[in-house]
Amino acid sequence: MELEDQNEETEDKTVKIPKTAEKGRFIEIVVPVLTLMTIVNCVIILVLVMNIGRKVNGLEQQMIVLQDKAAADAADMAADSALPEMSTFADVVDIDGSYVQDTAEAADIVEAAAMEDTHKPSGREENSDGIRRVYLTFDDGPSANTDRILDILDQYGVKATFFVVGKEGYADQYRRIVEDGHTLAMHSYSHKYSEIYASLDAYKEDLAKLHDFLYELTGEDCNIVRFPGGSSNTISHVDMWDLIDYLNKENMVYFDWNVSSGDAAKGRISTAQITKNVLDNIDQYNNAVVLFHDAAGKDSTVDALPAIIEKILESDNTVLLPISEDTVSVQHLHE
Template sequence: MKKSKFLILCLILMNCIFLFKLNYIKATSDSSPPKNIYLTFDDGPTYIITNKLLNILSEKGVKATFFIVGKEIEGKEDILKRIYAEGHSIGLHTYSHNFKQIYKSDEIFIEEMLKTQAKIKEITGFTSNLIRFPGGSSKRLNLRLLDKLHEHNLKIYDWNVNLCDGVNPNLTTNQLFVNGTKHNTKYSRLIILMHCNFNNINTVNALPKIIDHYKNLGYEFKVIDENTKEYYYRLKK
């Protein structure tokens, strides 16, 4: 009789331990930080590619961020309006995208951003304070320029995943997928650099696979907005 009671107590104790471990694992899993990802497209809008990208994003139920070049807007106002109307975020990528011009001085750089900002507001009614340096901020951004940008309420967003479709748009769809899914696991959030130039058709082809890949890994797709923490490379001394 005593042996039977002892066995029952052992079973109850083991069951309690099992339930405790199960709840602990669930609590630990639930409290793990979310995995956020930001799809970003530079250099648009363009007639065909931007619309194709928007079609895919719509089909997949995903939002993205488009860093707009001011001079590209003319004649493509409807595409810009579509980006905004479909809930995507809009950023500034200078007006001319002319490296020799925009990096002559801090004042010229800021003026190009503000000119694009005004053009976007004229068409959409939306004022964007998000910027991206053509070529990235590395070796271009210093504390002086950072302070000037912040005085104009401009926030910087570089990237930590790169499709390399800007420098080499002719990469195969598979290579773009590999580039777009290769990242350092230490990153708390992923910001993917992609392009929507007229020659980025392989980016269009790779995008559905990239989205599916990160969905399967449990990432949450977000847009960069005014509440998104800045992300820029090490400041130039």
């Protein structure tokens, strides 16, 4: 009895709507919501899948582009590494006009030549007494051109300076330089950059060999020096100041140049260009030291000389002189 009453009471309190109707309304609400959610989910998933697809496709394309770029870079690098051997150094000649086989030495020659042609002097050479002094200097000889150069200088009654190397078979030319009244000066016996600039001792040995060689041939006790590549060269493995200190101790004096004829470059430079390089730049200096090369194959240098000498001789207050110990020092390195 009590249990029944309780049940009745419960029914009275909670069950006011019939159970079947409640179920129907629930389904009416839930089913469309679930359907809608499912559709939305499907759309979202579809969009995501499409996006991923597009991204994957993009990545693939990027990969292809990168792969192509890597292949192109590799081809470029292969071409670059092949270049120096093939075109830059293959036709480099030494002071005898022979092709240089050693790539490192050829690279040094190219670097030194570029520096010789482009070096801009600091202007410390600017002391004047109203007279412009011009010094024609010839490096790397003697050569097949030496007699032609000496003939032209003789023709104009002009004295110059020859920074020579050590070569067999040119005894007459070394002697003629001295007999004609030019300055016989020292450049290097071997002129091999990798050897002479390997150590101070190697440099000393090379210079002593050249000094003694010239003394035996001509009786001249040479003490004027030009470093191969100049004192400002960037190829020496020895501090150039160590070499300069050595020259000072030996009472030798070195000269660089402040006007380059531009004839150090490999390949032929025109006579007109050499003439222009010299005549356009001499006026900047009261003591102009002009760099030429007396080497095999430098024929345009010889051909340019008459016009250069004539122009200088025509200039007012200008003299052409050989370098001596008293010449104002023209040096690239200054203390």
